[in-house]
Amino acid sequence: MDASISSTTSSSSPLRFTQKPPNPRPLLNPTPRVTHAGAGRQRATRLRAISPSPTPSPPTPQPQQPMEAFGFDALKETFSVDVAAAEARPLNVPLAAPFTIASSRLEAVANVAVRVELSSGAVGWGEAPVLPSVTAEDQPAALAAVARACAALVAARSAPLGAxxxxVADALPGHAFASARAGVEMAVIDAVANSIRIPLWRLFGGASNTVTTDITIPIVTPNEAAQLAAKYRGQGFQTLKLKVGKNLNSDIEVLKAIRLVHPDCSFILDANEGYTANQAIEVLDRLNEMGVTPVLFEQPVHRDDWEGLREVSIAAMEKYRVAVAADESCRGLHDAQKIIHGNLAHVINIKLAKLGVLGALEVIDAARKAGVALMIGGMVETRIAMGFAGHLAAGLGCFSFIDLDTPLLLSEDPVYGGYEASGPVYKFKNARGHGGFLHLDNNNGWK
Structure with missing residues (x-):
């Protein structure tokens, strides 16, 4: 197949590339990479984050984990990547129930799966999540972008992993292609880890081979929320992440209903940009009257309302010792630097789909150096993307909040292998890579 594709390619067709030209290795995109410098006014006293516990207190900054000889940074320089085949397919999975948040409603996953095969025969898998209210791409756009990168990977000569x-980052730059970029990066890195026969959690630092996630309750009625909370209590989930932000009074009623059936749980509130600063502070005031203190308040205001984010962060910490997380407000290193230097939030939420893998590692490094706490989350992904993110979080060992529950919200699991889930605990026992893969004859048409 010719290495170029048209942007009008049908999203239902497989996009596979297996041919290498005789010419020297081309760049995926010759445009120089531009790095944006962060800006922001430094406050005299930094707002400190708190740890996810029912009686929170400021955390001790996490130490840097020692990197082993086969660590990711070392492999970027020493491992030569030669891609023999790469392909992109639609990855469609229904949800168990509609997933409603302040900014959107979703009834099914419509993502893009990525498969990369090296000349050694090692195979890696990635996933480009699609959530139009957050990611810039819809499924056809993500499929076309991934396919372009796959074609160029196959056409390119072998080169160090870092190059x-x-x-890939230069070919799929910025937030506009972050999800597609993440899917391709995942597949390449997974293929490399499979080639050298080590699990991803070891590649990313080896701090641990387990993580414990929260579980999300979307915007539903109080009765439905209570039923979900009781179910999750029985499964061992101690931290519930509640989607709020559409109606303040309804949000309070949902919280009351959940507290009746799961009185000892920890709460994370996620407004998905739905509140004004005043409304966000009012929610905390009313919860305090109920004797409820959330361990985290995620993205209370619109992503571009920087002053509102700062106002809520100051009030939440000074009045109630509640940490505030920036999620949609952090779409790259420039945003992260603005949050850090301006003391706009206590926690930064890392999502591979909005940053890419390399971009996420840049933001993680900046936050750790500044002593800002970290959360890791997802859009709505299968265990391909969640497995990769889980390995990254376990290996680095620097995340105060783990929100990798979306595969538990799907009506079926198309992924074979991968991590083992026991209630909220994910165990990474696979011998290499992230361990997850799609069968070549499954319903998504891999063959």
Whole structure:
């Protein structure tokens, strides 16, 4: 197949590339990479984050984990990547129930799966999540972008892993292609880890091979929320993440209903940009009257309302010792630097789909150096993307909040292998890579 594709390619067709030209290795995109410098006014006293416990207190900054000889940074320079085949397919999975948040409603996952095969025969899998209210791409756009990168990977000559990943980043730059970029990066890195026969959690630092996630309750009626909370209590979930932000009074009623059936749980509130600053502070005031203190308040205001984010962060910490997380407000290193230097939030939520893998590692490094706490989350993904993110979080060992529950919200699991889930605990026992894969004859048409 020719290495170029048209942007009008049908999203229902497989996009596979297996041919290498005789010419020297081209760049995926010759445009120089531009790094944006962060800006922001430094406050005299930094707002400190709190840890996810019912009686929170400021955390001790996490120490840097020692990197082993086969660590990710070392492999970027020493491992030569030669892609023999790469392909992109639609990855469609229904949800168990509609997933409603302040900014959107979703009834099914419509993502893009990525498969990369090296000349050694090692295979890696990635996933480009699609959530139009957050990611810039819809499924056809993500499929076309991933396919372009797959074609160029196959056309390129072998090169160090770092150079290949940088070419992918240059070809799919910025937030507009972050999800597609993440899917391709995941597949390449997974293929490399499979080639050298080590699990991803070891590649990313080896701090641990387990994580414990929260579970999300979307915007539903109080009765439905109570039923979900009781179910999750029985499954061992101690931290419930509640989607709020559409109606303040309804949000309070949902919280009351959940507290009756799961009185000892920890709450994370996620407004998905739905409140004004005044409304966000009012929610905390009313919860305090109920004797409820959330461990985290995620993205209370619109992503571009920087002053509102700062106002809520100051009030939440000074009045109630509640940490505030920036999620949609952090779409790249420039945003992260603005949050850090301006003391706009206590926690930064890392999502591979909005940053890419390399971009996420840049933001993680900046936050750790500044002593800002970290959360890791997802859009709505299968265990391909969640497995990769879980390995990253376990290996680095620097996340105060883990929100990797979306595969538990799907009506079926198309992924084979991968991590083992026991209630909220994910165990990474696979011998290499992230361990997850799609069968070549499954309903998504891999063959």
């Amino acid at each position: 290949v990943l940088q070419d």
